[in-house]
Amino acid sequence: MGRQLKFEIFRYNPERKGDVPHMQEFILDETPNMTLFIALNRLREEQDPSLVFDFCCRAGICGACAMVINGRPGLACQTKTKDQPGHIILHPLPVFKLVGDLSVDTGVWFREMYAKTESWVHTNKVFDPVKEEERMDNSVAEQIYELERCIECGCCISACGTARLRDDFMGAAALNRIARFVVDPRDERTDREYFEVIGNDNGIFGCMGLLACEDVCPKGLPLQNQLGFLRRKMGITAMKQIFRKK
Amino acid sequence: MQTFYSDLLVIGAGLSGERVACEAAQNGFKATCLSIVPARRSHSSAAQGGMQAALGNCAKGEGDNSDVHFIDTVKGSDWGCDQEVARLFADAAPIEMRRLAAWGVPWNRVVPGQSFYFKGGEKFEKYEKEENEGLITARSFGGTAKWRTCYTSDGTGHAVMCTMDNRCAQLGIDVFDKKEAISLIHDGDKCMGAVVRDLRNGQLEVHLAKATAICTGGFGRIYKATTNAVICDGAGHILAHETGLVPIGNPESIQFHPTGIVPTDILVTEGCRGDGGTLLDVNEERFMHIYEPEKAELASRDVVSRRMTEHMRAGKGVKSPYGEHLWLDIRHLGDKHISTKLREVDEICHHFLGIDPRTQLIPVRPTQHYTMAGIRTNKDGAVYGLKGLYSAGEAACWDMHGFNRLGGNSLAETVVAGGIIGAKIVEFLKGYETTFDTKSINAEVKRQEERIHDVTHGRNGKLNVYEVRNEMQEALMKGCFVFRNKEGLEECVETLHGTMEKARKVGLVSDGVGANHELAAAMKLEGQVRLAMCIAQAALMRTESRGSHNREDFPERNDAEWLNRTLAYWPEGADMPDLQYEDTTPLFELPPGDRGYGGGKIIPADEKYVTERTVKSPVTEIGKKK
Numbered sequence: 001m002g003r004q005l006k007f008e009i010f011r012y013n014p015e016r017k018g019d020v021p022h023m024q025e026f027i028l029d030e031t032p033n034m035t036l037f038i039a040l041n042r043l044r045e046e047q048d049p050s051l052v053f054d055f056c057c058r059a060g061i062c063g064a065c066a067m068v069i070n071g072r073p074g075l076a077c078q079t080k081t082k083d084q085p086g087h088i089i090l091h092p093l094p095v096f097k098l099v100g101d102l103s104v105d106t107g108v109w110f111r112e113m114y115a116k117t118e119s120w121v122h123t124n125k126v127f128d129p130v131k132e133e134e135r136m137d138n139s140v141a142e143q144i145y146e147l148e149r150c151i152e153c154g155c156c157i158s159a160c161g162t163a164r165l166r167d168d169f170m171g172a173a174a175l176n177r178i179a180r181f182v183v184d185p186r187d188e189r190t191d192r193e194y195f196e197v198i199g200n201d202n203g204i205f206g207c208m209g210l211l212a213c214e215d216v217c218p219k220g221l222p223l224q225n226q227l228g229f230l231r232r233k234m235g236i237t238a239m240k241q242i243f244r245k246k
Numbered sequence: 247m248q249t250f251y252s253d254l255l256v257i258g259a260g261l262s263g264e265r266v267a268c269e270a271a272q273n274g275f276k277a278t279c280l281s282i283v284p285a286r287r288s289h290s291s292a293a294q295g296g297m298q299a300a301l302g303n304c305a306k307g308e309g310d311n312s313d314v315h316f317i318d319t320v321k322g323s324d325w326g327c328d329q330e331v332a333r334l335f336a337d338a339a340p341i342e343m344r345r346l347a348a349w350g351v352p353w354n355r356v357v358p359g360q361s362f363y364f365k366g367g368e369k370f371e372k373y374e375k376e377e378n379e380g381l382i383t384a385r386s387f388g389g390t391a392k393w394r395t396c397y398t399s400d401g402t403g404h405a406v407m408c409t410m411d412n413r414c415a416q417l418g419i420d421v422f423d424k425k426e427a428i429s430l431i432h433d434g435d436k437c438m439g440a441v442v443r444d445l446r447n448g449q450l451e452v453h454l455a456k457a458t459a460i461c462t463g464g465f466g467r468i469y470k471a472t473t474n475a476v477i478c479d480g481a482g483h484i485l486a487h488e489t490g491l492v493p494i495g496n497p498e499s500i501q502f503h504p505t506g507i508v509p510t511d512i513l514v515t516e517g518c519r520g521d522g523g524t525l526l527d528v529n530e531e532r533f534m535h536i537y538e539p540e541k542a543e544l545a546s547r548d549v550v551s552r553r554m555t556e557h558m559r560a561g562k563g564v565k566s567p568y569g570e571h572l573w574l575d576i577r578h579l580g581d582k583h584i585s586t587k588l589r590e591v592d593e594i595c596h597h598f599l600g601i602d603p604r605t606q607l608i609p610v611r612p613t614q615h616y617t618m619a620g621i622r623t624n625k626d627g628a629v630y631g632l633k634g635l636y637s638a639g640e641a642a643c644w645d646m647h648g649f650n651r652l653g654g655n656s657l658a659e660t661v662v663a664g665g666i667i668g669a670k671i672v673e674f675l676k677g678y679e680t681t682f683d684t685k686s687i688n689a690e691v692k693r694q695e696e697r698i699h700d701v702t703h704g705r706n707g708k709l710n711v712y713e714v715r716n717e718m719q720e721a722l723m724k725g726c727f728v729f730r731n732k733e734g735l736e737e738c739v740e741t742l743h744g745t746m747e748k749a750r751k752v753g754l755v756s757d758g759v760g761a762n763h764e765l766a767a768a769m770k771l772e773g774q775v776r777l778a779m780c781i782a783q784a785a786l787m788r789t790e791s792r793g794s795h796n797r798e799d800f801p802e803r804n805d806a807e808w809l810n811r812t813l814a815y816w817p818e819g820a821d822m823p824d825l826q827y828e829d830t831t832p833l834f835e836l837p838p839g840d841r842g843y844g845g846g847k848i849i850p851a852d853e854k855y856v857t858e859r860t861v862k863s864p865v866t867e868i869g870k871k872k
Contacts, residue, residue: 015447015760031567033509033599033609045712049764050756054283057475059512060597061404062287077510078597099424099446100761107284107423111415120412121350133344135380136355144352145398148408152286186350 002030005081007043008089013052013100023089024048036076036088037065040102052100060218063153066093067102073155075218093158106154113174117197121186140185147180147226149219156213156223168202172213172223175204179226182233195237204234247691248451252278252420253675255439255455257427257482260288261403261660262639263461264410264421269668271417275675278453280425282445282477285411286404289463289475290660293403294590296385296395297658299339303356303381305372306363306393312336313865317836318390319646319655324793324803325838326499326618326648326811329831331625335646335662342662343382343396350409352398356383364521364587387653388516388546395654400590403657410661424761425451428769430458430485430635431690437635438682440485441694443769448760450694454682457671459636460486460621460629461664468774469614469727470719471569473506473513482641484773486621491631493813493826494777495622495643498785501651501794502728504550506613509568512598513615514591514608518576519543521587525554526573526607527562546843548650548794551612551728558611566609573607580604612728616640616656618647618794619781622813627667630813634680638667645811648830649793701768702758707751711768714748718771718778721745726782731798735786742779746821749775780814780823787825788812791846805838805851835863 005028012021026043037058044051056064058077065076068091070084081088096104113119125134156172163169178198181187198204207227214223254270256263259281267277281288302310315336320327347353356378362371363386374383387395398405414421424445431438431452439454462482466474486492504525505514519525524543527533535542537553545553554572557563563570576584576591581604584592588603595603620643622630627644629635638644639660644667646659700706725738749772758765790804791797809830814823837856840848860866 013760016757031509035510035598038509044763048756049711049754050759050762052761052763055476056283056287057289057292058510059292059594061292062283062475064283064287080598080600082600103761105424105446110284110286111421111423114412114415118416120416125348127345127348129341129345131344133347133382136347136352137380138355138357138383141352141355142399145401145405148352148405149401151291151404152284184350184352186348 002032003086004028005030005039006087007039008087009051009102010091011101012098013050014098015100030081034081036069036079036081039081040076053102061151063151066153066155066158067091068093068158073158073216075153078218093154095157095163096154104154106152109154109157110152110173113170113177116170117174117177119177119181121181121184122189123186124188134186136185140183144180144184147176147183147221150176150221151219153218155216155218159212159216161208161210161212162206166206169206170198170203172227175230176221176223176226179230182230191233191237192241195234195241198230199234199238204230207231250278250451250453252276252453252455253457254278254671255453255458256280256461257440257458257485258461258463258641259285259421259423260290260461260463260639261407261410261657262664263459264414265661265664266459266461266636266638266668266671267419268410268413268417269665270672270675271419273672275672277419278455279414279419279421280427280442280453281421281423282426284423285414285421286407288407289478290657291404291407292475293657294400295387295657296397296402296654297339297343297406297661298387298390298394298652298654299343299396299658300336300392300394301340301343301382301384301396302392303378304383304393305374306386307384310392310394312340313868314391315339315394317865317868318652320836321841322650322652322655323646323648324650324841325805325809326496326650326792326830328625328645329833329835331644331646333835334625334666335659338666339658339662342665345665346406346409346661347382349413351406353382353396354398356381390652390654406657406661426481426766427453427485429690429694430489431687432489432632433683433686434491436633436680438680438686441690443766445761445766448758448762448765450691452687452691454687456675456678456680457634457636459638459667459671460641461637461639462641464617464640465777466614466617468718468722468778470716470723471506471511471611472614473503473511474614479770480774480777481770483621483777484770486629486635486637487776487816488773489632490816490818492629492635493622493631493815494780495620495645496649496784496812497619497777497780497814498788498795498812499618499649499793500614500781501616501618502548502551502612503615504547504554504612505574505610507594507599508566508571508609508611510598511613512594513613514574514594514610515588516547518574518588518591519550521583522579523574523576526575527557528564529562530573530607533557533562548728548796552796554612555728564609569611571609571611574610575607576603577605577607616651618649618651619643626670627663628670634674634678636667636671638663649795697769698758698765701752702754702765704753706753708753709748709751710755711752711764711771714745714752715767715771715774717748718742718745718775722778722781726785729796729798730785732786735782738782739779739786742775742782743821746772746775746779776816776823780816783823784812784814784825802847802849804849806849809838809851832859834860835865837866
């Protein structure tokens with residue numbers, strides 16, 4: 001027989017009149033190979049159907065189920081209860097707008113980020129359906145994919161000191177997104193154009209270098225390296241601009 | 247109440263939905279996408295393998311062309327597909343892959359020179375040509391004559407989804423997430439849009455459009471064990487089906503995969519078995535060779551799934567709190583092989599089971615995987631029964647998959663069909679003006695408000711939503727899974743009759759306020775049971791075995807009687823689907839024949855019928871040679 005798990009879960013439904021944020025306790029028997037995906041669904045289906053949380057792929061691919069698990073942002077679907085103490089405390093991610101209980105609105109945040117970073121290939125070339133595809137070095141393709149693996153779970157933003165102090169900080173996810181286009185030869189934007197977007201305190205110069213973003217990234221993205229890479233690049237761009245003015 | 251207006255309303259923002267929207271927006275129309283999750287979380291992003299397109303750039307893809315791709319697709323479908331559609335698909339796929347490259351997909355590319363690959367645990371070498379360096383490359387997938395599957399490392403769906411969503415942002419398409427369409431607005435003739443529930447606050451909205459496209463993926467979640475994301479619950483199918491005017495095409499056509507892990511049914515790749523992994527029973531003994539002496543674990547997906555089920559029925563399954571399962575053993579492949587060639591499997595075992603596959607067994611069971619079944623459309627993607635309504639991707643029965651879908655063809659279908667059907671929608675929009683009558687709109691909104699009120703206040707009963715849902719899921723697992731027979735299917739239909747009654751009497755335990763999940767589950771429950779009933783009843787009627795549909799009591803593929811497609815209508819107020827049938831395909835480029843794998847006897851179709859419909863095509867000759 002497994003352990004009896006005690007869950008302490010943040011509860012607040014902003015749509016319910018008079019509701020106030022509070023913690024609620026649940027007890028559940030642990031079963032083999034139990035993940036928080038299984039546990040939370042059982043709690044909702046067997047104990048309290050009003051419990052709000054998000055899951056989608058339940059396989060660590062989509063990023064829907066990020067939450068703060070015993071104080072640390074992570075994906076609930078790939079968190080096994082056996083790796084946690086018998087007392088599991090769950091909070092929604094900070095920074096993002098709360099939808100209810102453990103669910104937050106990452107969709108709107110990320111869509112605004114796409115708009116700010118103009119998250120698409122900027123090119124003047126027009127696609128010609130009868131022509132052979134433009135060639136690309138395979139190592140470049142792999143390099144782009146490495147940066148495109150972000151699942152937009154929001155863990156890095158939630159763990160970011162600057163993002164928690166300031167609403168307008170773009171965060172590691174956005175900077176990683178810019179880096180993805182910087183390495184893509186199809187994107188014709190110049191360093192100066194990128195500088196317009198991230199060469200300020202909302203962008204690359206706002207980072208305090210606490211580096212929690214990479215610590216909590218469930219996909220193990222090289223967020224620190226990208227920060228360093230962009231900061232150097234933008235620093236050089238800034239210097240060039242200063243000298244050009246003189 | 248807020249009302250939104252657009253030229254094209256797309257329900258679902260996965261790959262096919264966003265591709266359709268892009269086509270409309272590029273042609274100057276206002277397109278809106280609705281999604282219950284942020285678009286990039288769509289189930290499309292979970293597809294790791296790749297997209298089939300006959301580019302023929304890589305060494306093992308040399309000589310490939312759309313004819314060969316067409317033949318593989320038709321054979322794969324067990325002659326259950328519409329051959330006009332398979333042809334449209336195979337011809338357009340290479341162009342669509344190149345278009346995706348131009349939009350930003352980082353496809354893996356040809357690297358010239360010598361390299362190695364594995365097949366059945368054996369090592370082979372190949373040489374890539376210098377002149378092809380940098381072109382889109384391809385990998386091998388089951389059931390194809392050439393290496394044809396374009397990919398980006400192990401995250402094709404994710405990478406293409408990112409690019410497609412970027413393209414939508416660039417074109418200024420409104421992609422609203424946390425919005426669930428709960429019913430279509432129509433006047434019995436044309437579709438005008440949908441009533442939508444906002445999953446942030448529970449409010450209802452009206453979305454009106456000249457054309458509406460349902461692109462909501464599959465409905466695997468009506469089965470208990472499925473590889474599908476939790477959002478693949480059939481909500482899109484239910485919208486169309488409950489109008490009573492739209493049929494579900496081939497509902498009995500559901501694909502299963504042999505190795506979903508227990509308990510969460512995440513897929514571990516067939517590569518495990520391909521590289522020499524074995525299946526073990528409760529006594530940790532191999533069994534596949536008893537049933538399939540020649541191929542053992544390497545038999546096709548459906549065969550392995552069937553044998554596993556048979557073995558568990560014989561009492562050799564491993565009992566667990568999540569039901570019975572078997573073991574997958576890859577321990578003997580060794581650390582080096584597991585940490586390089588099967589890295590993904592290693593990670594799944596580590597993250598979701600907390601086991602080390604080098605020393606421990608992996609719990610697996612056959613699992614629902616794909617729905618070839620779907621909202622029936624014609625070759626333009628126009629849904630039968632309602633003007634202005636379209637469907638694309640897994641949600642649709644456009645019908646290029648017939649009774650079995652080949653790996654890599656589904657992910658390719660999302661964008662290829664999205665492009666073709668998007669263009670047809672543009673044609674439709676160009677020549678179409680409409681008026682929206684407020685009477686139909688108001689009546690539909692009122693009907694939905696009442697439904698929500700009734701279920702929230704337990705007006706129809708107080709049965710538990712999740713218990714009734716479980717009953718449906720278990721009925722399908724028991725009677726309508728990889729093995730089917732008359733007794734099992736009859737019992738399934740009968741059980742589902744009872745479930746239907748219960749589904750009409752559910753009431754919420756919670757108050758249903760805000761982003762309430764119990765309400766969302768309750769609202770689609772009766773529709774889900776209707777889909778389940780369509781599967782069971784259609785499977786009971788189809789007295790043959792074709793592709794994924796396996797009747798123990800009718801093991802032959804019967805072309806004489808069953809070279810047709812089931813259309814399951816649900817007339818208003820009915821308790822049973824109304825099953826009708828239509829010809830599988832208006833013409834044959836490739837007349838019915840042997841697939842070349844899976845075995846099984848074929849009862850041939852009437853020769854005159856086939857000859858009359860066979861057209862001259864280069865494929866006829868190539869097909870014969872195989």
